[in-house]
Amino acid sequence: MSDGFVFLGDETIDAFMADHESHVKFLGGPVGTGKSVGCLFEVARFCLRAVPENDDGTPAKAKALVIRQDQSKIKSTVLQTFRSLFGKVSDDLTKMAYPIVVEDLPFKGEIDGVERTVLITWVFLGVASLDEANTKLKSFEATCAYINETQTYEGTWIVNNTFERLGRYPMPKRDENGDILATGYQGQRMIVADFNPPADDHWLYKADKEDAKPATWRFYKYPPPLLYIKDVDGNIVDFEPNPEAKDYAKKQSSGYNYWLDQARALVRQPGGLRKIRIDIQGEYGNSYAGKPVYEEWDDDLHIAKTKLVANKSKPFYVGFDHSGVNPAMVIAQMGDGGLAIIHELYAGEMTVEDFLDEVFVPLLNEYGYDRKNMTIILDPHDAR
Numbered sequence: 001m002s003d004g005f006v007f008l009g010d011e012t013i014d015a016f017m018a019d020h021e022s023h024v025k026f027l028g029g030p031v032g033t034g035k036s037v038g039c040l041f042e043v044a045r046f047c048l049r050a051v052p053e054n055d056d057g058t059p060a061k062a063k064a065l066v067i068r069q070d071q072s073k074i075k076s077t078v079l080q081t082f083r084s085l086f087g088k089v090s091d092d093l094t095k096m097a098y099p100i101v102v103e104d105l106p107f108k109g110e111i112d113g114v115e116r117t118v119l120i121t122w123v124f125l126g127v128a129s130l131d132e133a134n135t136k137l138k139s140f141e142a143t144c145a146y147i148n149e150t151q152t153y154e155g156t157w158i159v160n161n162t163f164e165r166l167g168r169y170p171m172p173k174r175d176e177n178g179d180i181l182a183t184g185y186q187g188q189r190m191i192v193a194d195f196n197p198p199a200d201d202h203w204l205y206k207a208d209k210e211d212a213k214p215a216t217w218r219f220y221k222y223p224p225p226l227l228y229i230k231d232v233d234g235n236i237v238d239f240e241p242n243p244e245a246k247d248y249a250k251k252q253s254s255g256y257n258y259w260l261d262q263a264r265a266l267v268r269q270p271g272g273l274r275k276i277r278i279d280i281q282g283e284y285g286n287s288y289a290g291k292p293v294y295e296e297w298d299d300d301l302h303i304a305k306t307k308l309v310a311n312k313s314k315p316f317y318v319g320f321d322h323s324g325v326n327p328a329m330v331i332a333q334m335g336d337g338g339l340a341i342i343h344e345l346y347a348g349e350m351t352v353e354d355f356l357d358e359v360f361v362p363l364l365n366e367y368g369y370d371r372k373n374m375t376i377i378l379d380p381h382d383a384r
Contacts, residue, residue, distance in 0.1 A: 022218040029222030030282035035194035059117040065145040071126030100124040141168035147193040224281040
């Protein structure tokens, strides 16, 4: 089935919309690419494809579910995009507390060369947790769904629970024997889900990279809008437009400058390179366990491009976390570029005595450090 639709000549969204086989389609990439516009439009097009008109030629009805974690964010983001795309969303509707419902909005298009219309009821629903999903989605019936900002969910339950509620509206047409007629809705279902790339321990990253993901899931990702310009040491010093992003760059009134201005403002800020990599370039981030001690940490800025070697004749410093049952150390030395971490020592659960005897002292001996140049700095928060 073909409707001949081309979305502003954007190859990524065109491929996304041309996929009529996948049950769950993920659309990822940088901010400002038009992911939410593409997902909303694909939901409407799916309703048009899947729900034929009534036998008398009048429009049939479909129901589309739009989900985000927070109801207030639905109003401030995705609902505003919906209003700009489809119109006819009154201020009274946007003031609804929960859920927000836009009933029987007509959507016209061409299917196999024939123009037709479907009446779509849009339901905008905030679902923040599995418990809320079990409560709010219970007995809900819809044709298809759009999960907005999918990276804000910590598990695949949001996809699985939503998928269970689809393919249930409208009711199929049946003959006098109760058999389903081919002229009506056949129970097709689809989820579209957009996301900004999360950390590399997130389920989205694993689903994208692993072969174990369901066969009916497919990921589509926009190319980054910018290319890095680096100096001879590999440091990022500037950016230039990525020709592969020209299809979506023209959606912004300022073109590539929409991302260039942001990247150049962030490149020298603490933590800026990480924000550039994830938000602007659409790359998956690094994973961290727990809360970072230094929020301004940035791999590109703080990790050396070449191996660091200690000067054995100069003083060196040992930072020692000796509390608890997981002792750890860093061995540092002042260099031309500031404090450099030469070694990091950690061996899991171990007594302090065993850590010193089996990890720390053997390293000193292996590298020939002069202990007269050593200063040990203990964790000041240790009550002992």
